[in-house]
Amino acid sequence: MSILTNLTRMWLTRSFKPFIFTNKYSQTLDYINCDKLGLYVHIPFCRSICNFCPYCKYIYKKDLYNKYVDSLIKEIHLVGNSTSGRKKITSLYFGGGSPAMSIERTDEILDAIYSHFIITDGMGIEIHPDDITDSTMQTLYNLKFTKISVGIQSFNSKFQDILKRKEFDSNQIKSVLTNYSFETVSIDLIFALPTQTFEDLKNDVEKALDIGANHIAIYPFIDFSFTASNVHAMDNFDKKKLLYNITDYFYKKGFVRTSIWTFAKSDAIKYSSMTRENFLGFGCSATTLLKEQFKINTFSINEYCKRIDKDNLPTSLTINFTRRQRMVYYLFWTAYSTQINPTDFYDFFGVTLEQEFGLEIRIAKMLGFIVEDNNIYKMTPKGAFYYHYYENFYTLSYIDKMWGIMRREAFPDELKL
Numbered sequence: 001m002s003i004l005t006n007l008t009r010m011w012l013t014r015s016f017k018p019f020i021f022t023n024k025y026s027q028t029l030d031y032i033n034c035d036k037l038g039l040y041v042h043i044p045f046c047r048s049i050c051n052f053c054p055y056c057k058y059i060y061k062k063d064l065y066n067k068y069v070d071s072l073i074k075e076i077h078l079v080g081n082s083t084s085g086r087k088k089i090t091s092l093y094f095g096g097g098s099p100a101m102s103i104e105r106t107d108e109i110l111d112a113i114y115s116h117f118i119i120t121d122g123m124g125i126e127i128h129p130d131d132i133t134d135s136t137m138q139t140l141y142n143l144k145f146t147k148i149s150v151g152i153q154s155f156n157s158k159f160q161d162i163l164k165r166k167e168f169d170s171n172q173i174k175s176v177l178t179n180y181s182f183e184t185v186s187i188d189l190i191f192a193l194p195t196q197t198f199e200d201l202k203n204d205v206e207k208a209l210d211i212g213a214n215h216i217a218i219y220p221f222i223d224f225s226f227t228a229s230n231v232h233a234m235d236n237f238d239k240k241k242l243l244y245n246i247t248d249y250f251y252k253k254g255f256v257r258t259s260i261w262t263f264a265k266s267d268a269i270k271y272s273s274m275t276r277e278n279f280l281g282f283g284c285s286a287t288t289l290l291k292e293q294f295k296i297n298t299f300s301i302n303e304y305c306k307r308i309d310k311d312n313l314p315t316s317l318t319i320n321f322t323r324r325q326r327m328v329y330y331l332f333w334t335a336y337s338t339q340i341n342p343t344d345f346y347d348f349f350g351v352t353l354e355q356e357f358g359l360e361i362r363i364a365k366m367l368g369f370i371v372e373d374n375n376i377y378k379m380t381p382k383g384a385f386y387y388h389y390y391e392n393f394y395t396l397s398y399i400d401k402m403w404g405i406m407r408r409e410a411f412p413d414e415l416k417l
């Protein structure tokens, strides 16, 4: 598996050099000249822990939450103070964990953000089904969140059992959601679970629409090596069939594909957890992608708070890109949207996409993975499946390794991928 990702990396970067992450980090982040910058805030608290979940999360305790939020606010100022004035950013996204279960101090976090940034394209937040209550929704609405993303996974008790998720009352969720007009109501579903059929997945999608979703994310189940889950994803042949059938179903209903995993009722409804070209991440485990570097914060809350107490950034690992590596990162992240605009690539790098990746584009066209439409490269359903497939390899050989190490060590010396 890692042979495939290594060969791809060598081919695309035209180099044998691996991606090398080290513990050397910079105290100032050079984001001021980054166009299309997104912000991400990580709130790592949950009521209980799901054993299939790979994210950085802890059981909620009030003291720990308060200590964490104090540090988070300080991190935002440490980064924001490095420039004067307020920088325009596209969107702000709160992920976790279950960020909507602990919103006591979300207004303070937002004030810290607003003192350095101006948000132009709205704010989103992840919500556990247990947090769909009138009081939480009202607070989020008052705070001007425009997009919510609810982690349903499945409405079917069979799959809730497989994932060991608690049942919830979908009628209650529906009746609460009808009281609020969030621009985007997105629902996360997991597919490729053992024995799952197209009918099962279709019923989940229909139920999601019935309770008020106008946007749906279908994530392929990933069996991370460091999680305690004993659930295995279905084999690739069945997964491919399922993905083709559900994509076809969405298209027949007139839905638009907004990213590799997401479908929306109309073009106007966009939902992305982050802007893909450049982003700043705050909080433990949050990642930052800028013009010349990618960095990831420590996964340990204690070490995160300790670093910040000393006015230092909580960066655990950083990679300073070669130009070619940055191009590959750019393509990998922007391809999630299922399209690549050569003009944006040119604006970012000052060279044409065709000049740098002409051969790859020709091959992708020949294999039917992409088509050119109005000077934009768009992924076909076949291309999207193989991207899913490759992303799965990438997740299992790169993310799995990185997160596995970072869960054990707060500040590893070096990581080669």
Ligand SMILES: C[S@@+](CC[C@H](N)C(=O)[O-])C[C@H]1O[C@@H](n2cnc3c(N)ncnc32)[C@H](O)[C@@H]1O
Binding pocket: 046, 052, 053, 054, 055, 095, 096, 097, 098, 099, 126, 127, 128, 129, 150, 151, 152, 153, 188, 189, 190, 219, 220, 221, 222, 223, 224
């Ligand atoms: C941070 S989590 C969820 C938010 C919220 N805490 C909840 O559980 O509803 C974001 C999403 O990642 C997806 N996810 C988590 N673990 C996954 C896995 N092993 N494979 C695929 N998707 C996963 C789920 O769809 C989940 O809703």
Ligand code: SF4
Binding pocket: 045, 046, 047, 048, 049, 050, 053, 054, 055, 057, 096, 097, 098, 128, 151
């Ligand atoms: S799936 Fe959601 S609730 Fe479960 S552990 Fe992950 S973040 Fe927490």
